[in-house]
Amino acid sequence: MVEDVKEELKEDAKSESEMSEAEKRDRVIQLAFAGDPQRFQEFCDTVREALPAGTGAVLRGSSVTGVRYEDGAPFDADGPGTSDLDLTLLGEEAINFYTLTGFYVPKIHSRPLCDKDPDIAPDLVPLREKLMRMVGRPVNIQASRDFVMFLRGDIIGQPYLTLFESGQDATTQA
Numbered sequence: 001m002v003e004d005v006k007e008e009l010k011e012d013a014k015s016e017s018e019m020s021e022a023e024k025r026d027r028v029i030q031l032a033f034a035g036d037p038q039r040f041q042e043f044c045d046t047v048r049e050a051l052p053a054g055t056g057a058v059l060r061g062s063s064v065t066g067v068r069y070e071d072g073a074p075f076d077a078d079g080p081g082t083s084d085l086d087l088t089l090l091g092e093e094a095i096n097f098y099t100l101t102g103f104y105v106p107k108i109h110s111r112p113l114c115d116k117d118p119d120i121a122p123d124l125v126p127l128r129e130k131l132m133r134m135v136g137r138p139v140n141i142q143a144s145r146d147f148v149m150f151l152r153g154d155i156i157g158q159p160y161l162t163l164f165e166s167g168q169d170a171t172t173q174a
Contacts, residue, residue, distance in 0.1 A: 024064050024161040031075045032063040032085055032135060043134060044163045047087065050127045056090035056166035058149060064159045084138035086112070087131070091166040094143035097121045109148050112140035 019027075025040075033039040047057050062068050062075045062083050076083045089097070098110040102120025113121045113128055115138070124141050131139040146166055152158045 019159065021162060024159065027066060028059055028063050028161055031066065032059075032083075032137070039134070043131065046130060046134065047127070048164055050130075051089065052093035054091055054167050055094045056146070057163040058088050058090065058160040059085060059163060060088055060152075060158065060160045061086035064161050081135075081137040084114075084140055085131075085135060087139055087141045088149065088160070089141065089143045090146050090149055092145075095145065097124050098143055108145050110143040112142045114138070114140040 029035060029037055029040045033043070044057075051057070063085050066075050067073065068075075068077070068083070095107055095110070098113075098121045099119070100106065102113075102117065103110050111117055111120060113124050118125060121141065121143075128139055128141055149160065153160050
């Protein structure tokens, strides 16, 4: 029975790339922000205000799909606040936050700033800590070039929710 549910959730996650931005936004708000759109907006505003102009941001992972990729377990399956938020920053300025050792692909795609690797983007640590206090759960922050998100999302089909796009001013999205 449990295996059937896990398999069904995995199948649902595969179709997530077909969800609209509004549907993904609603899911993120329900799962990660206790259904409170204002908390979500405050999160977006905090991220936007902490970043250089022209930097974009997206959420990826189980907060968007509703399930963990590895095992198909539902978001927060291990209790409230146990699932993390995977925040990816986009653009040249975002890449520059990371030390040379903080990349999977140098100057293209970083490793996530997390408890395990707190020294790979020291200037982002205060933002990460603030976001974690706001949402009551771990927040991992990664940086990528825009084309990496295009490849992962639009070509490979890994769903993500755009919080604000690279090159947008602070009044336009989310």
